[in-house]
Amino acid sequence: MNFTYILHALFFGGILIQLIYLLFVFTRLIRHRDFKSNYEGQTFPPVSIIIAAMNELKNLKELLPLLEKQEYPDFEIIIADDRSCDGTYDYLLDNEEGFSRVTFSRIESTPKHFTSKKYAMTVAIKKSKHDVILTTDADCRPAGDEWLKQMVSQLTGDKSVVLGVSPYYHHKGLLNSFIRYETFQTAVQYLSFTLAKVPFMGVGRNLMFRKELFWKTNGYMRHADLLSGDDDLFINEATNSTNVAISVGKGTQVYSDPKRTFSDWVTQKRRHLSVGKRYKAKDKVTIGLLWMSLLLSWFLFIPTLFVTPPFDINLPVWLIMPSEFLAKANLQHWEPFTNWMRLVTCTFMGWLLLRWLILGLCNKRLSVFVKSWKILWFDLLYALYILVFGIITIFSNPKKLKWK
Numbered sequence: 001m002n003f004t005y006i007l008h009a010l011f012f013g014g015i016l017i018q019l020i021y022l023l024f025v026f027t028r029l030i031r032h033r034d035f036k037s038n039y040e041g042q043t044f045p046p047v048s049i050i051i052a053a054m055n056e057l058k059n060l061k062e063l064l065p066l067l068e069k070q071e072y073p074d075f076e077i078i079i080a081d082d083r084s085c086d087g088t089y090d091y092l093l094d095n096e097e098g099f100s101r102v103t104f105s106r107i108e109s110t111p112k113h114f115t116s117k118k119y120a121m122t123v124a125i126k127k128s129k130h131d132v133i134l135t136t137d138a139d140c141r142p143a144g145d146e147w148l149k150q151m152v153s154q155l156t157g158d159k160s161v162v163l164g165v166s167p168y169y170h171h172k173g174l175l176n177s178f179i180r181y182e183t184f185q186t187a188v189q190y191l192s193f194t195l196a197k198v199p200f201m202g203v204g205r206n207l208m209f210r211k212e213l214f215w216k217t218n219g220y221m222r223h224a225d226l227l228s229g230d231d232d233l234f235i236n237e238a239t240n241s242t243n244v245a246i247s248v249g250k251g252t253q254v255y256s257d258p259k260r261t262f263s264d265w266v267t268q269k270r271r272h273l274s275v276g277k278r279y280k281a282k283d284k285v286t287i288g289l290l291w292m293s294l295l296l297s298w299f300l301f302i303p304t305l306f307v308t309p310p311f312d313i314n315l316p317v318w319l320i321m322p323s324e325f326l327a328k329a330n331l332q333h334w335e336p337f338t339n340w341m342r343l344v345t346c347t348f349m350g351w352l353l354l355r356w357l358i359l360g361l362c363n364k365r366l367s368v369f370v371k372s373w374k375i376l377w378f379d380l381l382y383a384l385y386i387l388v389f390g391i392i393t394i395f396s397n398p399k400k401l402k403w404k
Helices: 003-031 057-068 088-094 116-127 147-153 174-195 211-216 232-238 262-278 281-299 301-306 323-328 332-365 372-394
Strands: 047-053 075-082 102-107 132-137 140-142 161-163 207-210 244-246 254-256
Touching: 003 174, 003 281, 003 301, 003 332, 047 057, 047 116, 047 147, 057 075, 057 088, 057 140, 075 088, 075 116, 088 102, 102 116, 132 140, 132 147, 132 211, 161 174, 161 232, 174 244, 174 262, 174 281, 174 332, 174 372, 207 211, 211 232, 232 262, 262 281, 262 372, 281 301, 281 372, 301 332, 332 372
Parallel strands: 047 075, 047 132, 075 102, 161 244
Antiparallel strands: 132 207, 140 254, 161 207
C-alpha cells in the first residue's frame, strides 16, 4: 500500500477515534451530577476508614483530627502502622489527643509474597468491624467535614464501589502544573469510562467499596507481588458495568501533596503505569485506542499537512486560500497544496477546539484542576508524556520496580 495512504489513514483515523471518545464518553462527565440527599431519614451504614502508613507521623498528626471531625454517625479509623520507626507507634498507643474512633495494627514484618502496602491494607481490612471500607493515604486531606457522608450517599442500590476524586495541591512551577494536569486527565478518563459502563480503575486516595466485594475477589492476591495496584488493579478486577458509582462533588474530594522533584515523579509514574499490563484485555484495548489516537492526532498533523495525496482535492471557493493572501505572505509556492492543507488544518483545528471545549467543561465539573486556558499547552505535553512513558512501560518489569 502507498505510504501516503497509510499516513493519511492514521491521521484521520486518529482524529475520528478521538471524536468518538470526546463526544460519547467524556461528555458523560460534564452531564453527571452526584446523587443529592437531604440526609433526613437516610440510614447511614457504619464505615471503616483504612490508612496504611509507614513513617507518616507528621501527616497522621494533621489528618486524624480532620477525620475525627467528620459529620457521620458511626465510623472507625484504622491505621495500619507498617514498621514505622518515626514514633508513629508510640503516638497511636499513647493516644495523647484522645481520639475516640482511631484504632491501629502494628505490622512488624511482611510475608515474602506480599508487598508491604497491600499486606498492611489487608491486615487493616481484616481488623475492620464494618462492611463499608473507605481508603485514603496519610498525606491526604478531605475537602470538608461531610466527605464521608457524601461518599456514602453515592453507595446506593446495587453499587458496591464509589470512585472519588483526589487532586493535588497547587504549588509554583511547571512540574506541579503538569502533575495536576496529568492527574486531571486520569480522573476524566476513569470517571467518564465508569459512566459509560466501562470502569477500569480508581485511586486509593479516595476509594470506597464493600468489604464483601473485597473478599469475593480475593483482595490483592492476584497482584500481591506488585508494588502498585492496590487501587487500580483491584478495581479492574472487582467492578462491572453496574456495580460502580462516582462522586465528583467538591466536598467529596481529597487533596494531597504531589512529588516535588522530577526524579521522584518519574519513579512514581513508572510504578503506576507498569501495572497497566495486568488490566483486562478489553480495558487495555480501550485505553490503548484512546492514547494511540491522541498521539496520532498530535504528531501526524505536520507530516499529513505536507504529504499531499495523489489526487485532487476540490473544496468550495470560500474554503480555498486566496492567491492574493499567499502572495502577501510570500507563500505563492504553497498554492498547489492550498486545498489539501486547508482540509488537514481545518480537521486538526476542529478537533483541537472541540477537545479544548470538552476538557474545559470537565475541568470546571471537577472544580478546576488547572486553568482552562492552559489545557492545550499541557495537552501537547501530555501526549509527549504518553509517548515516552508508554515506551518505557513496554520494556519495564513491574516486579522489579522499587519505591525510590
